[in-house]
Structures are given as C-alpha cells and as structure tokens.
Amino acid sequence: MNFTRKPMKKILLSLSLLLLTLVFATNTLAATGGLEQDAGPYHVTMQTTPENLMANQAGTMTMIIKNKATGQPVTGAKVMMMPSTMGSSAGNSGNMAGMDMSSGMDKQGGSPMQEQASMSSMAMAPGTYMMEGMSFNQPGQWNQAITISSSLGNSTVNFPITVGKPGPNYVLIGSVAGAVVIAGILAAFLKKKKR
Amino acid sequence: MSTKKQPINFLNYPLLKRFFKSFFYPRIFQWITVLVFGVIMVETLAGPTNVGENFGSAATWVLWWPLIPFFFFLLGRFWCGICPFAWVSDLTQKLFGANLKVPKFIRKNGLWIIDITFIFITWSDHIWGIVESPRGTGTLLLLILAGVMVSALLFERRTWCRYLCFLGSLSGNYSRAGMLELRADKETCKTCNTRDCYKGNDKTPGCPMFEFPMAMDNNANCNLCGNCIKSCPHDSIRLTPRKPTSEFWSMSRAHFEESFLAIVIVGIVFVQNITMLDFYPNFLKWVELTLGIANQDIVFTILFIFAMTTPVLLLFAATAFSKRSTGETIRNAFARFGYAVIPLDLASHMAHNLFHLLAEGKATYYTFMGLFGVHVEGPTSFIADPTIQIMQYFLVIAGTLGSLYTAYRIAKNNYGVSKALSVAMPYLAVILLFGILNYLTFTVRMTMRM
Numbered sequence: 279m280n281f282t283r284k285p286m287k288k289i290l291l292s293l294s295l296l297l298l299t300l301v302f303a304t305n306t307l308a309a310t311g312g313l314e315q316d317a318g319p320y321h322v323t324m325q326t327t328p329e330n331l332m333a334n335q336a337g338t339m340t341m342i343i344k345n346k347a348t349g350q351p352v353t354g355a356k357v358m359m360m361p362s363t364m365g366s367s368a369g370n371s372g373n374m375a376g377m378d379m380s381s382g383m384d385k386q387g388g389s390p391m392q393e394q395a396s397m398s399s400m401a402m403a404p405g406t407y408m409m410e411g412m413s414f415n416q417p418g419q420w421n422q423a424i425t426i427s428s429s430l431g432n433s434t435v436n437f438p439i440t441v442g443k444p445g446p447n448y449v450l451i452g453s454v455a456g457a458v459v460i461a462g463i464l465a466a467f468l469k470k471k472k473r
Numbered sequence: 474m475s476t477k478k479q480p481i482n483f484l485n486y487p488l489l490k491r492f493f494k495s496f497f498y499p500r501i502f503q504w505i506t507v508l509v510f511g512v513i514m515v516e517t518l519a520g521p522t523n524v525g526e527n528f529g530s531a532a533t534w535v536l537w538w539p540l541i542p543f544f545f546f547l548l549g550r551f552w553c554g555i556c557p558f559a560w561v562s563d564l565t566q567k568l569f570g571a572n573l574k575v576p577k578f579i580r581k582n583g584l585w586i587i588d589i590t591f592i593f594i595t596w597s598d599h600i601w602g603i604v605e606s607p608r609g610t611g612t613l614l615l616l617i618l619a620g621v622m623v624s625a626l627l628f629e630r631r632t633w634c635r636y637l638c639f640l641g642s643l644s645g646n647y648s649r650a651g652m653l654e655l656r657a658d659k660e661t662c663k664t665c666n667t668r669d670c671y672k673g674n675d676k677t678p679g680c681p682m683f684e685f686p687m688a689m690d691n692n693a694n695c696n697l698c699g700n701c702i703k704s705c706p707h708d709s710i711r712l713t714p715r716k717p718t719s720e721f722w723s724m725s726r727a728h729f730e731e732s733f734l735a736i737v738i739v740g741i742v743f744v745q746n747i748t749m750l751d752f753y754p755n756f757l758k759w760v761e762l763t764l765g766i767a768n769q770d771i772v773f774t775i776l777f778i779f780a781m782t783t784p785v786l787l788l789f790a791a792t793a794f795s796k797r798s799t800g801e802t803i804r805n806a807f808a809r810f811g812y813a814v815i816p817l818d819l820a821s822h823m824a825h826n827l828f829h830l831l832a833e834g835k836a837t838y839y840t841f842m843g844l845f846g847v848h849v850e851g852p853t854s855f856i857a858d859p860t861i862q863i864m865q866y867f868l869v870i871a872g873t874l875g876s877l878y879t880a881y882r883i884a885k886n887n888y889g890v891s892k893a894l895s896v897a898m899p900y901l902a903v904i905l906l907f908g909i910l911n912y913l914t915f916t917v918r919m920t921m922r923m
Contacts, residue, residue, distance in 0.1 A: 465571040
C-alpha cells in the first residue's frame with residue numbers, strides 16, 4: 279500500500295494556523311459583543327441578537343445589570359424598556375412610534391423586560407433581563423431608554439441602537455465584484471503573455 | 474472453466490447510454506440548478522431578512538443541505554457535476570480564462586485547504602449564525618461564487634472543484650462510501666493512444682477534475698460529468714452499482730488528509746447535533762460557569778475544538794493499541810483506518826439532516842409561494858417527529874454497522890484473516906463508542922432551523 283507522504287510538521291502548522299484563526303476571530307467578535315454604561319448605582323451591559331438589527335426584523339435585547347459598587351448581579355429589579363426615539367442624525371428627532379415589542383405596555387408606554395429566572399427555557403447569568411420580539415420600523419440611529427428600579431434606587435440608561443436597511447449590502451457585493459474584475463484583468467494580461 | 478461474473482454496467486442500456494452521450498447530459502440538470510441558484514442568490518442577498526420568510530435560506534438549508542449526503546451515497550459526486558458553481562466556472566473559463574497550470578502549492582495542499590475551510594465555515598456558522606441569517610447565507614454563497622470565478626479566470630479545468638471547494642473532501646469521502654462508480658476498463662485503455670478522456674477532443678473537453686479514468690481506483694474526484702463517456706473512442710467507460718462502503722475494503726492508497734477530515738467530521742456532526750438539542754443552552758451555561766468564561770462564543774470555540782480533537786485522539790489511541798499487532802507506523806495506520814468512520818459520518822449526517830428535511834421541509838414550499846406574493850402558512854413537517862426519530866435510529870445503527878464492518882475488512886485486507894480481528898478490535902471499540910454517542914443525541918428532540 280502506498281501512502282501520500284506529508285511531513286508531520288506541515289500538519290501541525292496547518293492545525294495551529296486554524297486554531298489561531300479561530301481564537302483570534304472569536305476574540306475579535308468578543309470585543310464587539312455589547313455596549314456598557316454606568317447609570318446611578320448600576321453597571322449595565324446591553325446586547326442585541328442579531329448584533330446588527332435590521333428594520334422590521336424581530337430581535338432580542340438582553341441587559342445584564344450589575345451593582346456598580348460591588349460588581350454583583352442585580353436580581354429582582356423592575357426593568358422597563360421605554361419607547362425608542364430616533365436620533366437627530368436621522369433627521370427625525372423625537373419619533374416615538376417606531377418600535378414594536380412582544381410584551382404589553384404600561385401607562386408610560388414602557389414594556390417590562392423579563393428576568394432570566396422567569397424564562398424557563400433559557401439559562402443565563404443572574405441579573406440578566408430580556409426583551410424578545412422587538413422590531414424597529416425604519417432604519418437609522420435610535421435611542422433606547424431603559425428604566426431600572428430596585429432596592430438600590432431608580433435610574434435610567436440610554437443606549438444608541440443602529441438599525442440597518444434590510445436591503446442588499448451593496449458594499450459587499452461591489453467589493454466581491456471588484457475582486458473578480460481585478461482577477462479578470464489579471465487573467466487577460468496573463469493570457470496575452472502566454473500567447 | 475470458470476467465468477467471472479460481469480458487473481452490471483448502466484451504460485449497456487442503449488437509452489441511458491444515448492442520454493449520457495447526448496448534449497443534454499448533464500446540462501439539463503445544470504440549467505435547473507443554475508436557475509434555482511440564481512433565485513437563491515437574489516433572495517439571500519436582497520430578499521426578506523427573516524429566515525422563516527426567505528426562500529433562499531429554506532432551499533439551501535432545509536432542502537439542498539439535507540439532500541446532499543443522500544446524493545453522494547446514491548450517485549457519488551453527481552451533484553458536483555450539476556452544481557451551478559461548476560457551470561459558472563466553465564462559462565467564466567470559456568470566456569475569459571487564462572488556463573494556467575494549477576500551482577504546485579494548491580495541488581499539494583488542496584485537501585488541507587479544503588479541510589481547514591470546511592472546519593472554519595462550520596465554526597463560523599455557529600458564531601455568526603450563517604444558517605439563521607439569509608444575508609449570512611448570501612454572503613457565504615457570494616464569496617464562494619467569487620472564489621469559483623477567480624479560480625476559473627486564472628487556472629485550467631475545474632481547479633476550484635478539485636482543489637479548493639470546501640465541500641470537496643466531504644463529498645469525496647461520502648461518495649467513496651456510495652453505491653455507484655464510474656471506472657474504465659483497463660485492458661481496453663491499454664490499447665488507447667489518444668487518451669481523449671483526459672485530454673479531451675474537438676467535441677468534448679477532457680476530465681474537468683484532472684482525473685485519468687484508467688488510473689482511477691476511487692470515487693473521490695469523479696463528478697460523473699460524462700465527458701469521458703462522450704469522448705472515449707473505445708467505449709471503455711462503465712457505470713456500475715456496487716455494495717456501499719466496498720471501495721474501502723481493498724483500497725490501495727490512503728491519504729492522511731482524507732482520514733483526518735473523516736474523523737474530524739465525527740466531532741463536527743456531534744457538535745451540530747448537540748447545539749440543536751433543548752438542553753444545549755443550559756449545558757453551554759454550565760461550561761461557561763465551570764471555565765469562568767463569560768463569552769459564549771469563546772466557550773463554543775473551546776467546545777468545538779474539543780469535539781474535533783477528541784475523536785482524532787481516540788483514533789490515534791486505537792492505532793497505538795493496534796500497532797502492537799501490526800508493527801506499522803501510527804501515521805500510516807491512522808490514515809488507513811480513518812476511512813472506516815466514513816459510513817458512520819455519512820449516516821449521522823443523513824440522520825441529522827433528515828430532521829430538517831422532514832420536519833421543516835414544507836417551509837421551502839411556503840417561502841417559494843412567498844416569491845409570488847402568496848402567503849401560505851401551516852405546519853412545516855411532512856411526517857411526525859417519532860417517525861423521523863425511528864428513521865434516524867435506523868440510519869445511525871446502519872452507519873455504525875457499516876463502519877464496524879469496514880474497519881474489519883480493512884484489517885482483513887491488509888493483515889490477513891488470522892490477525893484481522895485483533896488488529897481491528899481497538900478501532901471497533903472506538904467506532905462503537907462514536908455510534909452510541911451519536912445514537913444518544915438522536916433520542917432528544919432537535920430544534921428547528923426555520
């Protein structure tokens with residue numbers, strides 16, 4: 279039986295390269311994981327799923343609330359998601375009618391976020407609050423106010439949320455097409471040279 | 474006087490032979506796939522961003538991806554022959570191709586490039602949610618399309634399909650376990666001076682996959698494009714059904730890269746199964762807390778690497794045990810016996826995707842109707858979950874038995890009947906373990922893609 283000989287070094291090198299790529303890529307991703315802010319006695323981390331929200335696409339917002347002084351998770355808080363407003367950059371300041379949420383609203387128009395303990399199918403760290411099925415009706419820069427009430431006190435935190443257009447990503451398509459065109463020019467040049 | 478029974482040759486049927494030799498083979502299939510692919514590209518890049526409403530996502534992940542292992546098993550790499558990317562490659566090359574020789578680096582390391590790309594794409598799906606995001610799927614397809622076009626612009630034949638396509642190694646391995654083979658009659662080929670099958674002639678190009686049918690002893694790189702059937706002036710080519718996995722029983726060449734991917738896929742399919750089970754979020758959280766890492770992506774990456782390396786290490790351990798009976802180097806024995814897990818890989822892959830196909834398959838129809846503005850809603854499943862589960866069990870058991878038997882036959886072929894069982898025993902134990910673990914993952918209901 280014949281075997282294709284490959285030095286073991288090459289295999290190890292390839293595997294190390296793969297491992298490094300995965301680790302670096304994961305770290306890069308981890309670095310862009312969420313937004314953090316301090317508000318009164320709280321340290322709040324906000325994440326959205328998907329990370330890049332698109333207009334009219336349902337998403338989930340997750341808040342991880344910790345005691346700023348001790349770093350301990352804040353449990354049992356009343357966390358309300360207030361109606362979103364569009365930022366001035368979109369030229370539509372103060373628009374409050376652009377977001378739908380899965381849960382009902384209170385008198386002030388806010389919707390309570392569910393604490394992880396009340397979400398049976400999910401397992402998350404203590405101090406995690408979620409809002410599922412939220413969607414924005416137009417693309418642009420939105421401001422999301424969250425009010426937090428617990429024995430530590432009341433505070434409001436504002437997070438900017440960028441909502442993208444659900445249309446094609448022309449930058450990506452253009453870049454890929456550009457790369458193919460460059461390869462085409464190179465091929466034409468090589469073809470000519472070959473002749 | 475004894476006469477050896479001739480294998481069935483499908484090309485002995487005049488109608489079938491005429492079809493294979495006609496202009497329409499494989500074009501008629503290719504035109505359909507190109508048309509569907511065009512719709513998929515437009516849908517995934519510009520259609521609805523909700524996966525449940527996007528025909529491109531449904532057609533790719535609920536129809537094509539689950540069906541592809543069945544294709545490989547039944548028809549070898551026939552899919553590769555009708556793949557829309559292959560059509561794009563041929564067209565681009567015909568119009569603008571420089572037709573350069575494939576660089577030595579790519580020829581030499583093609584399988585490793587494929588292995589690494591496959592692992593990377595599988596990993597990135599979990600991290601970036603390619604399957605759940607139509608745009609993610611569109612981006613992946615677009616990047617593959619670009620790769621296909623660049624390789625066709627620069628290099629000869631289907632360099633992408635042979636050396637770079639991330640599915641190449643997987644399709645090669647699965648096809649080798651499959652039921653159909655294309656081979657040439659070596660005696661007839663000895664008398665041939667033209668070698669049209671490889672070089673091509675005025676009417677038909679040579680083998681796009683750089684294969685010379687006379688020397689072909691495995692299915693790994695034959696995409697059943699039919700060029701050799703058309704161009705052979707001596708009718709030397711035969712298309713024959715065979716026993717599944719029989720190719721491994723007496724193979725003459727073993728490639729470490731192919732074995733490596735085969736064994737890595739055991740872990741990958743296992744991870745795919747685990748991440749779709751209801752208890753996965755709790756399990757991930759438990760790992761997070763145990764390791765003290767707060768980021769799920771990093772934790773998944775660690776689990777992914779662990780799942781991939783564990784089967785590799787187990788097979789190395791089996792090889793080390795077996796070495797006492799064979800005296801062969803670990804690397805060579807690993808390369809040879811790694812192929813034995815392919816039937817289990819294939820069966821697990823089929824079983825996993827059977828759920829998506831049968832429990833979510835109707836989503837393809839609903840989203841297709843959505844293309845015409847018709848809103849159709851309803852259950853997505855074709856049959857009840859318990860029935861699918863029974864089929865999954867059957868597949869995993871069949872795959873495990875196939876792998877066990879393959880390991881035994883490889884041992885028997887290389888070390889004789891007397892030593893076969895003792896040599897194969899460590900491998901049989903490892904394969905049985907893989908089989909049981911796979912079986913267990915199918916006892917719990919999976920979550921849906923759409």
